[in-house]
Amino acid sequence: MYQNNCRRPALRRSYRILGAALLGLSLFASRAQAQDMAGMDHSQMEMGDSLMWMMPPHPVWMNPAMMAPFMGILPDVEPFMPGWELDIMTLPVARAPEVVELADGDTLTLDAGILHGMVGSRMLKVYGFNGQFPGPTLRVAQDATITVEFTNNIDFATTLRWHGVRLDNEFDGVPGQTQRPVRVGDTYTAQVTFPDAGAFWYHPHQRGYIAQDLGLYGAIIVDSPDPDYYAPANSEEVLILDDALMTATNWAPWGLEAPTNALMGRFGNVLMVNGKEGFRKTVDKGDVVRLFLTDASNTKNYNLRIEGDVPMKLVAGDLSRLERETMTPNVIIAPGQRYTVDARFAEVGEGNLNWPAVLAACREAEVEWYLVEQDNCYDGDPFEALATSYRNLKAMGLN
Numbered sequence: 001m002y003q004n005n006c007r008r009p010a011l012r013r014s015y016r017i018l019g020a021a022l023l024g025l026s027l028f029a030s031r032a033q034a035q036d037m038a039g040m041d042h043s044q045m046e047m048g049d050s051l052m053w054m055m056p057p058h059p060v061w062m063n064p065a066m067m068a069p070f071m072g073i074l075p076d077v078e079p080f081m082p083g084w085e086l087d088i089m090t091l092p093v094a095r096a097p098e099v100v101e102l103a104d105g106d107t108l109t110l111d112a113g114i115l116h117g118m119v120g121s122r123m124l125k126v127y128g129f130n131g132q133f134p135g136p137t138l139r140v141a142q143d144a145t146i147t148v149e150f151t152n153n154i155d156f157a158t159t160l161r162w163h164g165v166r167l168d169n170e171f172d173g174v175p176g177q178t179q180r181p182v183r184v185g186d187t188y189t190a191q192v193t194f195p196d197a198g199a200f201w202y203h204p205h206q207r208g209y210i211a212q213d214l215g216l217y218g219a220i221i222v223d224s225p226d227p228d229y230y231a232p233a234n235s236e237e238v239l240i241l242d243d244a245l246m247t248a249t250n251w252a253p254w255g256l257e258a259p260t261n262a263l264m265g266r267f268g269n270v271l272m273v274n275g276k277e278g279f280r281k282t283v284d285k286g287d288v289v290r291l292f293l294t295d296a297s298n299t300k301n302y303n304l305r306i307e308g309d310v311p312m313k314l315v316a317g318d319l320s321r322l323e324r325e326t327m328t329p330n331v332i333i334a335p336g337q338r339y340t341v342d343a344r345f346a347e348v349g350e351g352n353l354n355w356p357a358v359l360a361a362c363r364e365a366e367v368e369w370y371l372v373e374q375d376n377c378y379d380g381d382p383f384e385a386l387a388t389s390y391r392n393l394k395a396m397g398l399n
């Protein structure tokens with residue numbers, strides 16, 4: 001489905017293949033396509049962990065459950081890293097997302113490119129729009145129609161999808177169905193309408209398991225002309241949650257010819273809010289803070305609460321405002337979803353909105369990659385749970 005017109009040369013590296021079933025690989029790409037890129041100058045390639053495709057880390061308690069023969073399984077792909085041939089010091093330094101206000105008839109230029117980013121202490125090549133990682137937050141008037149001029153300057157062809165926005169099918173960024181992928185260096189013009197108030201987002205729809213992982217996404221807030229659409233709040237924050245699989249110094253490589261993950265992407269070991277590890281905000285006692293939350297992770301769910309058991313009121317979801325608002329101690333959000341909550345800091349003084357702790361859900365686990373269950377507050381003994389499910393399977397004659 002996607003085109004392998006990556007600018008980075010392929011490595012000739014043969015991995016031992018013991019089998020791929022456990023990894024759930026979707027090997028739908030042609031290896032031959034990627035091999036067309038072989039034979040280029042490899043002299044600039046850095047050595048070290050960034051060259052190797054690596055097994056994602058898994059929690060300590062799972063180690064004994066991993067059978068030895070499976071430990072060595074590696075997918076039969078070359079490693080992919082963004083902007084392979086570029087010197088990171090020559091790339092523009094990524095800025096934090098800026099707010100762009102848009103009214104009917106406006107034109108938005110979105111230039112997708114490779115930037116010099118920082119996540120924690122890691123200096124990384126990231127993807128972003130208009131020099132921002134993640135891309136700018138679009139604040140659009142309801143019922144506006146805008147023209148989007150999208151230029152692709154990342155490593156491979158891509159498209160732009162307007163998640164949740166009701167617009168003409170031909171502009172919805174579905175490669176191979178409603179439009180051709182936008183090739184490297186090309187510009188694509190779309191007419192995008194915003195008939196619904198609420199929170200939406202934009203992201204690539206071609207090799208999203210790489211491009212979206214690298215930060216090629218942004219938030220959209222569509223504002224109703226009705227000033228009372230939401231209840232009053234003292235302030236607003238647009239927060240995009242994401243995770244990424246990283247080593248101590250860089251991204252863990254993706255697969256060049258094919259995904260090394262099942263379905264939409266891989267779990268990360270680093271959690272980010274708006275492209276940074278952690279988010280901190282100072283609030284005054286009694287403030288109501290409106291949080292526009294989007295889960296931009298490829299595959300991770302979050303079970304969010306605010307440290308100090310700050311009450312939240314769920315006011316809107318994917319389909320705009322809720323008919324009935326609900327008080328909730330936590331919000332479970334899945335990839336692609338948006339929730340809008342009003343949090344009231346009645347008993348909390350300054351500095352106590354500690355976002356990493358919010359992400360920590362029921363335990364301090366913000367860097368654990370395995371929080372995959374909708375209820376990630378499991379406090380039991382995982383070995384006992386495993387043993388029980390094994391016994392149950394055995395009793396049913398399934399094992």
Ligand SMILES: [Cu+2]
Binds near residue numbers: 203
């Ligand atoms: Cu989407």
